[in-house]
Amino acid sequence: MTPTEINRALAAVGGRANKSLGQHFLIDEATLEEIVATAAIKPGDLVLEVGPGLGVLTQALIRQGAEVTAIEQDRRFVEYLKRYSAKIVAGDAAIVHWHELIGERPWKFVSNLPYAITSLALRKALWAPKPPENLVVLVQREVGERVVSVAGNKKKDKTSLLSLMVALSSESTRIVRRVAADCFYPVPKVESVVLQIVPMPWVEREKRWGLHPDKIMELARKGFAHPRKLLRSNLELSPESSVLGQLGINEKARAEDLSPEDWANLAIVMGSE
Numbered sequence: 001m002t003p004t005e006i007n008r009a010l011a012a013v014g015g016r017a018n019k020s021l022g023q024h025f026l027i028d029e030a031t032l033e034e035i036v037a038t039a040a041i042k043p044g045d046l047v048l049e050v051g052p053g054l055g056v057l058t059q060a061l062i063r064q065g066a067e068v069t070a071i072e073q074d075r076r077f078v079e080y081l082k083r084y085s086a087k088i089v090a091g092d093a094a095i096v097h098w099h100e101l102i103g104e105r106p107w108k109f110v111s112n113l114p115y116a117i118t119s120l121a122l123r124k125a126l127w128a129p130k131p132p133e134n135l136v137v138l139v140q141r142e143v144g145e146r147v148v149s150v151a152g153n154k155k156k157d158k159t160s161l162l163s164l165m166v167a168l169s170s171e172s173t174r175i176v177r178r179v180a181a182d183c184f185y186p187v188p189k190v191e192s193v194v195l196q197i198v199p200m201p202w203v204e205r206e207k208r209w210g211l212h213p214d215k216i217m218e219l220a221r222k223g224f225a226h227p228r229k230l231l232r233s234n235l236e237l238s239p240e241s242s243v244l245g246q247l248g249i250n251e252k253a254r255a256e257d258l259s260p261e262d263w264a265n266l267a268i269v270m271g272s273e
Contacts (some may be wrong), residue, residue, distance in 0.1 A: 001027060003185040009054050013076040015184050022114030024051055024266050026138065028183035032060050038176050039110045041066045041251050046107040048132070050093045050121050051136065053141060061110060071100050094120050099129050112138040115190075119162045122197075126169040131244040132201035141178060143169045144193035150157070150260070158256040159263075161217075161224050167260040168213040169205065169223050171198045209264040216267045223255040223263075231255050231272050235270075243269055 001009070010016050017023040026032055035057065041047065043065030045164050052058045052070040061068050068086040071093045072078055078090045079273050088262070089096060094117065098222050109125040109132040118139050125135055143162070148165035151173040157163075166173060168227060176194040205213050223234050229251050229263065244251055249258065 001025065001054065003027060005118050006054060006185050010082065010218075015079050016030060018074055021144045023051075023053055024184040024188045026056050026112050026113075026183060026185060028179065029231065031183055032057065032180050035061050035110065035112075035138070035194055036064055037112070038194065039134055039193050041108070041110075045190055046102065046105050047096065048084075048102060048107055048111075049230060050109075050111045050117070052081060052086075052088075053077060053112075055084050055086075057110065057112055058084055058086050058144045066108075071096055071098075071101075090173055092247075093124070102128070102130065104130065106133050108132050110137070115140050115143075115188075116141055119207060122162065123165055124201050126166065126197070128200075131169070131201065133199070135197040135199060136176070136198075137195050138179065138192050139195050141191040141193045142187055143204055144175055144195040147195065147197075148175055148256050150239075155168055159260070161220060161254055162257065164220055164263060165217060166197060168209060168264075170201055173197045209260075210268050211271065215271060216263050219267045219270065220263055222257065223258075227255060229254070231258070 014120050041061060041064035043261060047066040047067045047068050049058060049070040050066055052072055058068055058070055062085055070080060070081065070091065071089045071091060072091050075128065078088055081088045089101060093170050113121050125132055128248055145161050145167045146157060146160065149157040150159050151167040151170055174196050176196050179192040200208065205233060209216060223231055225234050232251065234255065237243065249262055
């Protein structure tokens with residue numbers, strides 16, 4: 001859709017883009033085509049989309065034969081989206097139970113994610129009882145680059161709860177392409193990237209990390225509770241504890257300094273004490 005077409009559609013539903021919901025509509029055809037190609041859509045594929053807005057991506061997925069279920073919070077767009085051959089679920093993606101929409105079928109997660117719900121959406125997709133086969137999303141460039149760096153160990157980068165969560169649950173991550181701000185309308189203040197994540201099946205996660213990832217995240221949430229404090233303080237380690245040193249972790253480390261492997265090893269050791 002062009003900016004003129006978007007404005008016409010917005011006028012038809014009685015308003016303009018909702019800034020509080022982070023509504024920025026993709027207008028770059030090349031990016032749209034690459035998202036669909038990276039998702040490797042085949043006829044009959046079940047695709048879950050969050051925040052379809054005016055259905056720009058929805059239409060592209062349907063053209064490839066996907067069966068799209070889309071969760072839309074903005075009530076203005078729900079009726080508008082019914083013109084497409086998709087299942088439209090009105091509601092907040094944070095509250096809707098995704099697994100009830102997906103059932104037991106294999107599925108893919110493809111979305112132009114509002115920046116404010118990036119972390120939540122990735123967590124709900126990657127940590128679903130049945131994770132998607134493929135995940136392709138448009139996200140803020142800074143978030144996407146950090147996720148890839150931490151998950152792939154390409155360089156020493158600061159870890160966050162989001163990047164750790166992705167690393168623990170994915171077989172691979174990559175930036176497919178950078179997307180300039182003017183590829184959206186209205187134009188956001190930041191650049192974006194197309195991010196692809198290939199989720200790791202649940203059965204493989206415990207084998208990879210040595211324990212259930214939920215145990216690692218439980219410890220990490222405690223470690224990140226006060227990011228500026230030293231890790232040993234957040235974890236309430238006694239002055240006599242040498243657990244960090246035993247694992248080669250700096251005694252002055254903060255939570256963000258640990259790699260996914262560090263967190264897994266720490267969770268194993270502390271869980272056995």
